[in-house]
Every structure is written in C-alpha cells, then in structure tokens.
Amino acid sequence: MNDRTESLLLALPGLLLLVLAFFLPIGQMLVLSISGPDGPTLSHFARFLSDPFYLGILWRTVRLSLLITVICALIGFPLAYIMARVGPRLRLWLVVMVILPLMTSVVVRTFGWMVLLSRSGLIPELLRDMGLVGRSFALMQTEAAIVIGMVQVLLPFMTLSILGVITRIDGRLEEAARTMGCSFLQSFRTVVLPLSLPGIVAGSLLCFTLSTSLVCDAQSARRHANTSVGGIDLQIGYPNAGLAVCCSTGGHIIRWHPAGTGALYQDDGLQQWLSQSRHGCVRLP
Amino acid sequence: MANVRLSAIKKSFGKTDVLHGISLEVASGEFVSLLGASGCGKTTLLRIVAGLESVTAGSVEIEGVEVTRLPPEKRDIAMMFQSYALLPHLDVAENVRFPLRMRGIGGREEQAEKVKAALETVQLEHFADRRPRQLSGGQQQRVALARAIVSRPKVLLLDEPLSNLDARLREDMQVELIEIHQRLGLTTIFVTHDQEEALSLSDRVVLLNAGKIEQEGTPAEIYSQPATGFASNFIGSANLLPADIVAGDAGPMAKFSDGQTLQLGPDERVRGPVSIALRQEDLSLSATGDGPKAKVRTRVFLGARNRYVLSLAGEPLRALTANDVEFSNGQSVTLSIDPQRVRVLPR
Incomplete structure (x- = not known):
C-alpha cells in the first residue's frame, strides 16, 4: 500500500462523517431553497430579499455580530498580551478564568446575568442609586444585554486565538524596539500588533461566525420578537449557522410570536420541509 | 571623559544576587569587552546600561547625565541582540530605518540616505527590499549591525552578536567590527564568553566572575598578567x-x-x-x-x-x-x- 492510499484511508472516516452530516443536509437545504411546486424557482430568494422584515433581521444579525466581534477584539487583544507575558502560573489561572464561561451551563450563566442586569439587578440598581439613569432604566431584554452576554461567551475564542500567536512572538523584538526609541505603546503598535494580526483575524472570524448563530443567552436576555437569523435557527432546534442562513434564504421561517405565548407561526414551506426531514424539535420550551 | 559610568551597580532577581556592586567607566570612543562564563552577570550588566533591566542599587550615567531610572527609549543607545531581533514584518531597509523613524531623526530623504550608507557599510546595499527570513544568519547579523549604527548612538551595546555564526564568518565579522569601530568611533560595550573574541576586538577587557569584576585591563595585560587563578584559567x-x-x-x-x-x-x-x-x-x-x-x-x-x-x-x-x-x-x-x-x- 503506498503512502497516498494510506493517507486516503486514514482520512476516510472523517470525510465520510463530513459528507453525511454536513454536505448532504446542506446540499438538501440548498436544493430546497430553489425548488418550488412547479420545478426550480428563485421566488424564495426574491421573497426574502424583498421583505423588510427578513432584511431587518439579517441587518441586525450582521450589525450585532460585528459589534460583538469588535468588542471581543478590544478586550481580547490586551488580555492575550498580558497572558502571554506573565509567568506560567498566573497564565494558567488567567486561561482558566477566560474559558470558565464556556464550561458553565447556559442556564447558570444566563441566571447569573439576570442577577446582574435585570430591572432590580445589581448593575441597574447601582446606576440608579448613583443617579446616572432614570427609574425606568433596564438592561435585561435589550440589545446591550445581548452584546454583553455574547461577548462573555465568545471572548475565549478571541483571546485564545490571539494568545497562540502572541506567545510565538519573540519578546526580544519588543526590547529591540524599545532600544530603538519606541515607548511601550509604540512598540505595542509597531511590533506586537502587526505580528499578532493573524491571530486577531482568526479570532474575529470565529467570533463573527459564532455570534451570527449563537444567541442562546441573547434569547433569554431579550425575550420578545425575532432578534436575529441565528435566533430563528435556535428556535427550530437546529444550531447551525449555515442551515439558519439557508433556512432564511429559502424563506422558511418560524417566528417566535411577539406576544410571547409560545405559539409558533410557521409558513408552509417550512412545515413541508420539517415533515420531510423529520426534524421534530420545533418548539422552544 | 567617561562616556558611560556605572557606580556600584547591584542587581538581584528575587533572592538571587546577580551583580555585587560593579563600578566601571567606559571612555568616549572606547571598545570595552565584558568577558565571562555564562551566568556571570555580563548580559544583565549590559541590559542595565540599555535600560531593559532595572538596578537594585547603584547608578548609570551616560555622558554625565544620570539615566538610572530612564526607560530604554530615552537613552541614546543602540543594542544588538544575540538573536539579532530583526522585525520579521519589515524589509531590510525598513528595519534599518526603524530607529531613525522612531527617534524622529531627519526627514524621509535624509533617512533613506542614512539607511543606504549603513547598508553599504555592511555590504548589504543590494538586499534592501528583502525580508529578514530570506537572508542567511550572517546577513541577518549584518542587518542588525547596520540598524545599530545607523542612528550614531552615544553607546553601542553588543550582546554576544557573533556567537551564532560559524567560525569563518565570525572571523570576517570580527574584522568588520574593528573597522567599523575605528571609522565611526562609537563607544562600544561588547559582551562575550569567548576570550579570543574579547582579546582581539577590544581596547579594554573586563573579566567578570560571579557578579564581580575579577580583573580589567588591556588585552595584553589580561593575557600576560592574570591577577587571579580564575583569570589565568579563563584567559588562555x-x-x-x-x-x-x-x-x-x-x-x-x-x-x-x-x-x-x-x-x-x-x-x-x-x-x-x-x-x-x-x-x-x-x-x-x-x-x-x-x-x-x-x-x-x-x-x-x-x-x-x-x-x-x-x-x-x-x-x-x-x-x-x-x-x-x-x-x-x-x-x-x-x-x-x-x-x-x-x-x-x-x-
């Protein structure tokens, strides 16, 4: 057996899994999105792109994801730098602290934020007491709450991506920059920042894709109406950004009813698809 | 006139004392070697002069001005690292221009001229637009040297710059260092563990042992009249x-x-x-x-x-x-x- 077939055999199980669990359903979705009652059609796309409701959701998703990504980068880059430059023991503790939110259950995490952010929670209370905000001020169920919750969850992805790159930057480069007339901040800007760019880009891509799909906490934080494409995706119990996008591009949308009764509004296309693919998990608790 | 004056420098890392009160004067234009085995504190002393390391006690003066508490960028020095520390995201010319840019020396054209002159000094003028990783070790080393001399610093600090080169290249670079030093007359402090290098390059050799000055003198003095057992064992x-x-x-x-x-x-x-x-x-x-x-x-x-x-x-x-x-x-x-x-x- 030569090397080529050997590596092919080794890759086979992984490839098979990818094809079965990813490419096949995605392909099916794509086909579905252009199939109508009378053969192939682009009418689903036309409907999606002409309906201000869907476009609004898309825009909000992109806008929030960008904002979350930028905030993650602004917090994650200095944090990763500090983690890379401190001693190994302190670094370990910082890593544990950063990934702790990932290891906490969604429910616990969300209730934590409710304690802090709800109308009678710690932060609004404090702000009210200091006279900074009015009586009706609330953080829970606002976009700000979505952003705060998502930043907490996504920060590890950004921080660890950047950390990996910064630890590989030779510390003597910064020292050399200092001896050549750079202040600390200048050496940061002229040496560390350009050299850690690959990490920042990787982290940002991760954060952006994840935040377009992952809005668990956001949903609890902001309970009314559809907030984002990812939110819709979550509600049909299929946590995959790609599918969610296909889903919405295909025009198969369930809406979380604004009145909050838990009733589902579905359009015909989706119902048809759901019964076909036997994805029964449609309702959110 | 003393260009660099170190007075009773002490340095401890935690409970470990690395330097035990070192006093040293380096005259203007002098080439001084700090010679010693690894762990004797010679690199720490150099980093103290550069401002990359703080002192536990003692003071550092450069041209009569006390700089003990000044950060490296406020001292008019240049340092060449053992690992060269070239900036990998900049090409050779930008690397050499870096100290001029950061210290705001001259306009764009003047800087370009100085960079060209410095690269000619180390015979690398044809490599200006290469990236550091496209160069051999010897070439990288010359870029680092060009970068160190381009701004004509008051003090040039060299931290074992030749130790990563093979024997032949090292001899060539030694000659080059001597010639550049003679031409530019920069006050130079050179750290090495190689006694031959120290003897052949410097006006004065300072032999360090366990954080103390064991002996200092001209290369001939150090070689022919070692004052202690350590000195005679280490030299020759x-x-x-x-x-x-x-x-x-x-x-x-x-x-x-x-x-x-x-x-x-x-x-x-x-x-x-x-x-x-x-x-x-x-x-x-x-x-x-x-x-x-x-x-x-x-x-x-x-x-x-x-x-x-x-x-x-x-x-x-x-x-x-x-x-x-x-x-x-x-x-x-x-x-x-x-x-x-x-x-x-x-x-």
Whole structure:
C-alpha cells in the first residue's frame, strides 16, 4: 500500500462523517431553497430579499455580530498580551478564568446575568442609586444585554486565538524596539500588533461566525420578537449557522410570536420541509 | 571623559544576587569587552546600561547625565541582540530605518540616505527590499549591525552578536567590527564568553566572575598578567597546579605535592602555598632532559597541533605541541617552560 492510499484511508472516516452530516443536509437545504411546486424557482430568494422584515433581521444579525466581534477584539487583544507575558502560573489561572464561561451551563450563566442586569439587578440598581439613569432604566431584554452576554461567551475564542500567536512572538523584538526609541505603546503598535494580526483575524472570524448563530443567552436576555437569523435557527432546534442562513434564504421561517405565548407561526414551506426531514424539535420550551 | 559610568551597580532577581556592586567607566570612543562564563552577570550588566533591566542599587550615567531610572527609549543607545531581533514584518531597509523613524531623526530623504550608507557599510546595499527570513544568519547579523549604527548612538551595546555564526564568518565579522569601530568611533560595550573574541576586538577587557569584576585591563595585560587563578584559567585556559615555594640554588622553585620542582624566575616574590599557572601553549615536552616529569594520558589531534593531556603530581595538565611531536600513552615526558612565562598566584 503506498503512502497516498494510506493517507486516503486514514482520512476516510472523517470525510465520510463530513459528507453525511454536513454536505448532504446542506446540499438538501440548498436544493430546497430553489425548488418550488412547479420545478426550480428563485421566488424564495426574491421573497426574502424583498421583505423588510427578513432584511431587518439579517441587518441586525450582521450589525450585532460585528459589534460583538469588535468588542471581543478590544478586550481580547490586551488580555492575550498580558497572558502571554506573565509567568506560567498566573497564565494558567488567567486561561482558566477566560474559558470558565464556556464550561458553565447556559442556564447558570444566563441566571447569573439576570442577577446582574435585570430591572432590580445589581448593575441597574447601582446606576440608579448613583443617579446616572432614570427609574425606568433596564438592561435585561435589550440589545446591550445581548452584546454583553455574547461577548462573555465568545471572548475565549478571541483571546485564545490571539494568545497562540502572541506567545510565538519573540519578546526580544519588543526590547529591540524599545532600544530603538519606541515607548511601550509604540512598540505595542509597531511590533506586537502587526505580528499578532493573524491571530486577531482568526479570532474575529470565529467570533463573527459564532455570534451570527449563537444567541442562546441573547434569547433569554431579550425575550420578545425575532432578534436575529441565528435566533430563528435556535428556535427550530437546529444550531447551525449555515442551515439558519439557508433556512432564511429559502424563506422558511418560524417566528417566535411577539406576544410571547409560545405559539409558533410557521409558513408552509417550512412545515413541508420539517415533515420531510423529520426534524421534530420545533418548539422552544 | 567617561562616556558611560556605572557606580556600584547591584542587581538581584528575587533572592538571587546577580551583580555585587560593579563600578566601571567606559571612555568616549572606547571598545570595552565584558568577558565571562555564562551566568556571570555580563548580559544583565549590559541590559542595565540599555535600560531593559532595572538596578537594585547603584547608578548609570551616560555622558554625565544620570539615566538610572530612564526607560530604554530615552537613552541614546543602540543594542544588538544575540538573536539579532530583526522585525520579521519589515524589509531590510525598513528595519534599518526603524530607529531613525522612531527617534524622529531627519526627514524621509535624509533617512533613506542614512539607511543606504549603513547598508553599504555592511555590504548589504543590494538586499534592501528583502525580508529578514530570506537572508542567511550572517546577513541577518549584518542587518542588525547596520540598524545599530545607523542612528550614531552615544553607546553601542553588543550582546554576544557573533556567537551564532560559524567560525569563518565570525572571523570576517570580527574584522568588520574593528573597522567599523575605528571609522565611526562609537563607544562600544561588547559582551562575550569567548576570550579570543574579547582579546582581539577590544581596547579594554573586563573579566567578570560571579557578579564581580575579577580583573580589567588591556588585552595584553589580561593575557600576560592574570591577577587571579580564575583569570589565568579563563584567559588562555592555563593549567593551575597547587605547589609550595621553596628556595633553590638558582632562586625560588615551585615544589609540587609529589616532590618534583620547577624553576621560577629569580625575582618571584610570592611565598607560601600557591597556584602555579602554566599556559598550555608555553609548555614544551621532550622524552629526556632535566625538569619535572609527567605521564602522558591521552593525545588529542587538532590538525595544526597536538594536545597532550598529562598527569603531574596527580593533577591533569594540558600541553599544546606541534603536530609531529609523538608520544605514546603512559610514557614519561619531561616538561620545560621559560621561567618568565610561569605565573605564581597566591592560593
């Protein structure tokens, strides 16, 4: 057996899994999105792109994801730098602290934020007491709450991506920059920042894709109406950004009813698809 | 006038004392080597001059101005690192221009001219638009040198810059360093563990041992008159043999523990228990004759020379001979040495 077939055999199980669990359903979705009652059609796309409701959701998703990504980068880059430059023991503790939110259950995490952010929670209370905000001020169920919750969850992805790159930057480069007339901040800007760019880009891509799909906490934080494409995706119990996008591009949308009764509004296309693919998990608790 | 003045510099890392009160003056335009084994504190001392390390006690002055608490960028210095520390995301010309840009020296055109001149000095003018990783180790090293001299700093600090080069390149760079130093007259502090490098490059050698200055002087002084056992062992890797001084017919003699004696110079004044320092290149060996006898343990063929490891009074003794001098293992040979070349050090 030569090397080529050997590596092919080794890759086979992984490839098979990818094809079965990813490419096949995605392909099916794509086909579905252009199939109508009378053969192939682009009418689903036309409907999606002409309906201000869907476009609004898309825009909000992109806008929030960008904002979350930028905030993650602004917090994650200095944090990763500090983690890379401190001693190994302190670094370990910082890593544990950063990934702790990932290891906490969604429910616990969300209730934590409710304690802090709800109308009678710690932060609004404090702000009210200091006279900074009015009586009706609330953080829970606002976009700000979505952003705060998502930043907490996504920060590890950004921080660890950047950390990996910064630890590989030779510390003597910064020292050399200092001896050549750079202040600390200048050496940061002229040496560390350009050299850690690959990490920042990787982290940002991760954060952006994840935040377009992952809005668990956001949903609890902001309970009314559809907030984002990812939110819709979550509600049909299929946590995959790609599918969610296909889903919405295909025009198969369930809406979380604004009145909050838990009733589902579905359009015909989706119902048809759901019964076909036997994805029964449609309702959110 | 002293360009760099270090006064009673002490440095501790946690509970470990690295430097025990070092005072040193470097004159304007002087080339001084800090020589010592690894861990003796020589690099720490250099980093203190650069401002990359703080002092525990003592002060640093550059051109009469106290800079002890100033960060590196506020001191007019340039440092060349052992690893070169070229910025990988900038090309060669940008690397060399970096100190000019950061210190705001000259306009764009003036900077370009200075960069060109510096690259010509190290004969790399054709590599200006290459990235550092496209260059060989020797070329990277010259870029680092060009970058260090381009801004004409008050003090040039070199941290073992030649240790990553192969022997041939190192010799070339030594010559180049000497020439550049003569041409530019920059005050230079050079850190090395290689005694040959220190002796051949510098106006003055400062020998450091365990955070203290062991001896300082011109290369010739350090080589011919080592003041301590450490100095004579480190410089020229002399053999150190314990002995007593006894009176002989033709002046004082060294008596080894097995009773054999070695004639010393007539004006040797040191008395009592001593260490006798014998340079391996000063010893000559013969099969017969008067003088202390030693036993051959091994021969190491070095190409141009032979090194014999001998045993005298139970102590190992190394001697360099011409490559056609042949003795067999176990053979007894007679040592002879010019009495003037024997150093007697108090023990």
